[in-house]
Amino acid sequence: MNQLFRLPQIGEANPIAEPSAEFRVPFAQSGAFVCKFIIGEPSDQAVCCGAPVADGKSWCAYHRRIVFEPTRPGRIR
Template identity: 80%
Template sequence: MNQLVRMSQVGEADAIAEPSAELRVPFAQSGAFVCKFIIGEPNDRAVCCGAPAPDGKSWCAFHRRIVFEPARPGRLR
């Protein structure tokens, strides 16, 4: 079932804090269940977020909101 959500309702209620910079790890050393969102330039010395990524996903909740754009009402896919 589709739900109509006003854009004014999106934002503060769904605010998620940015993960700490202390969690960042080199991409080559990131393991399973770690956010793989690359911070800065994607090169051979890339650093990823490193925050916990639940359910085996590739990104933490904060970066998942950046990577995926929420569906807008009336938009065809």
Template identity: 85%
Template sequence: MNQLVRMSQISEADPIAEPSSKLRVPFAQSGAFVCKFIIGEPNDQAVCCGAPVADGKSWCAFHRRIVFEPARPGRLR
């Protein structure tokens, strides 16, 4: 049986501040431990976020929340 979940019952994740625009770097010059989220149009002059990342991730915590959709509550069994 499906169970309804009210939106008020779903807690919002803790807000994460957007990284500073001062960290942005050209994509071609981005290093191994910086966010690769492309700001603006993806072309040959692409600029990425450049914020530090951990554990070999491709995106910082702020941009991971944009790229990945949070899991929806499932059915209770």
């Protein structure tokens, strides 16, 4: 029998929980060391994730998995 699954769950060894909505902040007010992933449509009133980021990246681990596609062995680019 076939099972339904979300595509990002394939091969994911350590699932990462989505950051809480309480971190969200207007993009213009986001400071350093917070996730800059824009929630919804980009506009002059854009809201970003705002979750803490300690490693100097632009996105938290959850949104980094959405933004970047993992490399696959044998894949030609």
